[in-house]
Amino acid sequence: MRRIITATVHNRSGVLNRVTGLLAKRQFNIESISVGRTETEGVSKMTFVVDVEDERKLEQLSKQLNKQIDVIKVSDITDKQIVARELAMIKVLTTPQQRGELQAIIEPFRATIIDVSKESMTVQITGDSDKVDALIELLRPYGLKELARTGVTAFTRGQQRQQTEMKPYSILN
Amino acid sequence: MRASAEPKPTTDTKPIVKTGADLLVEALIDQKVETIFGYPGGAVLPIYDALYRAEGSFDHVLPRHEQGGIHAAEGYARVSRKPTVVIGTSGPGATNLITGIADAMMDSLPLVVFTGQVAKSVIGTDAFQESDVMGITTPITKHNYQVQDLEDLPRIVNEAFHIASTGRPGPVVVDIPKDISATVYEKDVQSEFHLPGYQPTIKPNPLQINKLREALLIAKKPVVLTGAGILHAGGSEALKQFVENYDVPVTSTLLGLGAFPGDHHRFLGMAGMHGTYAANMALYECDLLINIGGRFDDRLTGNLKHFAPNARVAHIDIDPAEIGKNVPTEIPIVSDAKRAIDKLNELEPAALDHQEWMEKLENNKQNYPLWHNESEDVILPQYLLRKVHQFTKGEAVVTTDVGQHQMWAAQYYTFNRPDRWVTSGGLGTMGFGFPAAIGAQIAAKDSTVVAIVGDGGFQMTMQEMSLLQERGLPVKILIVNNQALGMVRQWQEKFYDERYSHSIIETQPDFVKLAEAYGLHGYKMESVQEIDEKLDAILNNDKPAIIDCRVVQLENVYPMIAPGKGSHEMIGVMKP
Numbered sequence: 001m002r003r004i005i006t007a008t009v010h011n012r013s014g015v016l017n018r019v020t021g022l023l024a025k026r027q028f029n030i031e032s033i034s035v036g037r038t039e040t041e042g043v044s045k046m047t048f049v050v051d052v053e054d055e056r057k058l059e060q061l062s063k064q065l066n067k068q069i070d071v072i073k074v075s076d077i078t079d080k081q082i083v084a085r086e087l088a089m090i091k092v093l094t095t096p097q098q099r100g101e102l103q104a105i106i107e108p109f110r111a112t113i114i115d116v117s118k119e120s121m122t123v124q125i126t127g128d129s130d131k132v133d134a135l136i137e138l139l140r141p142y143g144l145k146e147l148a149r150t151g152v153t154a155f156t157r158g159q160q161r162q163q164t165e166m167k168p169y170s171i172l173n
Numbered sequence: 174m175r176a177s178a179e180p181k182p183t184t185d186t187k188p189i190v191k192t193g194a195d196l197l198v199e200a201l202i203d204q205k206v207e208t209i210f211g212y213p214g215g216a217v218l219p220i221y222d223a224l225y226r227a228e229g230s231f232d233h234v235l236p237r238h239e240q241g242g243i244h245a246a247e248g249y250a251r252v253s254r255k256p257t258v259v260i261g262t263s264g265p266g267a268t269n270l271i272t273g274i275a276d277a278m279m280d281s282l283p284l285v286v287f288t289g290q291v292a293k294s295v296i297g298t299d300a301f302q303e304s305d306v307m308g309i310t311t312p313i314t315k316h317n318y319q320v321q322d323l324e325d326l327p328r329i330v331n332e333a334f335h336i337a338s339t340g341r342p343g344p345v346v347v348d349i350p351k352d353i354s355a356t357v358y359e360k361d362v363q364s365e366f367h368l369p370g371y372q373p374t375i376k377p378n379p380l381q382i383n384k385l386r387e388a389l390l391i392a393k394k395p396v397v398l399t400g401a402g403i404l405h406a407g408g409s410e411a412l413k414q415f416v417e418n419y420d421v422p423v424t425s426t427l428l429g430l431g432a433f434p435g436d437h438h439r440f441l442g443m444a445g446m447h448g449t450y451a452a453n454m455a456l457y458e459c460d461l462l463i464n465i466g467g468r469f470d471d472r473l474t475g476n477l478k479h480f481a482p483n484a485r486v487a488h489i490d491i492d493p494a495e496i497g498k499n500v501p502t503e504i505p506i507v508s509d510a511k512r513a514i515d516k517l518n519e520l521e522p523a524a525l526d527h528q529e530w531m532e533k534l535e536n537n538k539q540n541y542p543l544w545h546n547e548s549e550d551v552i553l554p555q556y557l558l559r560k561v562h563q564f565t566k567g568e569a570v571v572t573t574d575v576g577q578h579q580m581w582a583a584q585y586y587t588f589n590r591p592d593r594w595v596t597s598g599g600l601g602t603m604g605f606g607f608p609a610a611i612g613a614q615i616a617a618k619d620s621t622v623v624a625i626v627g628d629g630g631f632q633m634t635m636q637e638m639s640l641l642q643e644r645g646l647p648v649k650i651l652i653v654n655n656q657a658l659g660m661v662r663q664w665q666e667k668f669y670d671e672r673y674s675h676s677i678i679e680t681q682p683d684f685v686k687l688a689e690a691y692g693l694h695g696y697k698m699e700s701v702q703e704i705d706e707k708l709d710a711i712l713n714n715d716k717p718a719i720i721d722c723r724v725v726q727l728e729n730v731y732p733m734i735a736p737g738k739g740s741h742e743m744i745g746v747m748k749p
């Protein structure tokens with residue numbers, strides 16, 4: 001199952017290494033990681049998209065992350081109301097004649113062209129991963145010269161539908 | 174700009190010049206450190222200079238190899254239950270510590286390891302004796318730091334001690350660039366800390382405690398498994414009370430030995446790969462398994478598919494990540510082991526309805542005890558271990574290396590008291606046993622300390638004999654000498670058709686002469702008669718000794734759960 005996990009961490013040197021090393025050592029399958037500062041000085045937020053086999057493995061992941069001294073809070077926000085975004089830049093092969101056609105393709109995605117050269121064009125798109133995937137597939141037939149994605153970063157929405165918090169640890173007080 | 178309100182100190186005496194290293198030393202004194210296991214080198218010269226200035230503040234133990242030093246620190250930590258300081262220089266000093274750090278991580282030992290680092294200005298340039306200590310130690314430490322700023326040093330030291338010794342104990346590395354320890358500082362620095370991401374849960378959830386008790390009251394076949402968590406928590410007395418309140422049978426992991434008295438009539442013996450039949454069958458057949466402070470290591474469980482197949486599992490552990498990691502757990506209790514047992518003991522004791530089960534276990538104990546070959550002439554290793562127990566009245570601190578002798582020690586040296594058993598369980602580190610005995614002897618000055626080692630493992634760290642010579646530490650080194658890497662040989666015999674590939678080592682030093690070269694007494698024993706007549710006196714005097722006991726080469730450790738098998742599929746349960 002694909003889960004979106006966020007972790008707020010102390011922004012100390014080595015924390016990224018510790019967290020990614022831990023995920024590798026315990027054989028968690030990471031699709032993407034994005035890291036950035038937050039509104040609080042010294043605190044960063046990591047967003048992981050992981051593919052885990054089952055609930056037990058997911059629980060291990062959360063516990064192992066929580067165990068790290070510099071990890072302040074871990075949340076699985078997959079089942080919450082969230083806004084998740086990723087940014088991708090796609091360099092597509094284009095002849096000048098095809099530019100109009102491509103413009104029409106990217107338009108509904110609200111993507112923008114940020115660079116144009118004789119034989120290529122770079123498109124920037126932001127959105128959830130499915131939307132990014134969809135655009136990439138549409139552009140693929142033209143020939144993808146280069147592709148870079150930031151990985152997902154996500155927030156819970158300001159307002160949540162009534163639902164229980166992430167499976168609480170009844171074992172913790 | 175406002176002028177400082179603080180009046181400038183007007184004193185004629187020259188201010189005492191202090192460096193970062195002095196700050197470190199002061200922090201160690203604040204932490205009440207008595208013993209340091211360290212080895213100097215370029216990047217820690219400022220620290221060693223500060224130690225020189227602080228002469229008399231610590232007992233500094235200088236091993237002859239950093240690995241020996243850190244294993245000694247582990248022995249000290251295990252026996253004293255105190256966070257223990259290790260110092261090594263950058264580069265090779267730090268890398269020589271790695272095995273010990275990994276070992277302490279696996280066995281939850283509270284070490285605070287200071288490594289020197291090249292100066293900040295050259296970090297990352299492959300400077301002389303630079304190694305990426307942070308990178309190397311991240312996966313094998315509970316936490317690690319590189320000090321970036323002198324002003325952080327006292328806080329980091331305090332955090333390191335706190336983290337190493339609270340919650341689930343473990344090693345913390347503090348990497349200190351040389352320029353930081355050499356910098357002269359003047360102003361006062363902060364040493365308070367706040368760790369919002371680290372708040373170990375030490376008190377059990379009362380609801381879970383009640384659930385456990387309810388499960389216990391309806392269980393027909395309960396069993397308690399003791400792990401080292403009880404020892405770290407000092408929970409042995411409480412455990413004994415609990416066991417007697419409910420009259421439940423007890424088994425133990427390798428590292429949990431001594432948490433419950435080995436000679437107690439409710440003790441089934443150790444469980445796991447070389448555990449007793451009674452213990453392993455109890456785990457297999459129980460309907461309630463109460464694991465207190467163990468982590469369901471694969472050497473304990475055997476094939477997980479067959480582990481406690483009919484049991485409800487309750488697991489008390491201070492580390493939530495251990496609960497449910499290997500074995501699905503119905504009653505999870507995150508807590509310090511002692512506090513959880515205390516809470517259980519506060520509830521009214523009750524009689525359980527488990528008569529049949531207790532009889533069955535008793536029968537197993539009687540009918541399938543540990544067995545070994547016997548001889549009136551040559552020395553059987555099991556016999557030797559029983560004699561060691563007898564001559565030390567079961568009171569010695571016993572450390573072991575890794576291999577057959579370790580398993581025989583676990584089986585035959587019955588531990589009746591906590592914190593007397595020091596062995597490398599999780600990592601299985603050869604070379605651990607003898608240096609660990611040095612640390613144990615320093616921590617337990619008046620105890621008899623016996624290092625039970627194989628001829629293979631002893632040769633990995635035997636240079637530390639210098640420490641016995643230097644300090645007159647009365648450690649007894651008992652070499653269970655089968656002229657083989659016995660445990661490897663046993664596996665080759667059983668699982669590789671006796672193809673003894675590089676596991677028989679007949680060329681050995683003359684251990685008696687070696688002892689003499691270090692100014693120690695060396696003895697060689699080749700017969701039962703010699704053991705019976707001489708060993709007692711050697712173990713019970715106040716001098717160090719090296720006892721080279723020639724034992725039967727082809728003995729195997731039994732019973733055994735073969736790799737991949739379940740705990741009910743033991744081999745070698747009965748004498749053929």
Ligand SMILES: Cc1ncc(C[n+]2csc(CCOP(=O)(O)OP(=O)(O)O)c2C)c(N)n1
Pocket residue numbers: 574575576577578579601602603604626627628629630631653655657658659660661
């Ligand atoms: C550092 C290290 N290297 C290799 C091993 C693998 N190993 C496990 S037991 C063993 C044999 C140990 O032989 P010895 O010390 O003579 O003890 P014995 O088994 O004969 O009692 C070996 C090589 C290990 N545990 N640790």
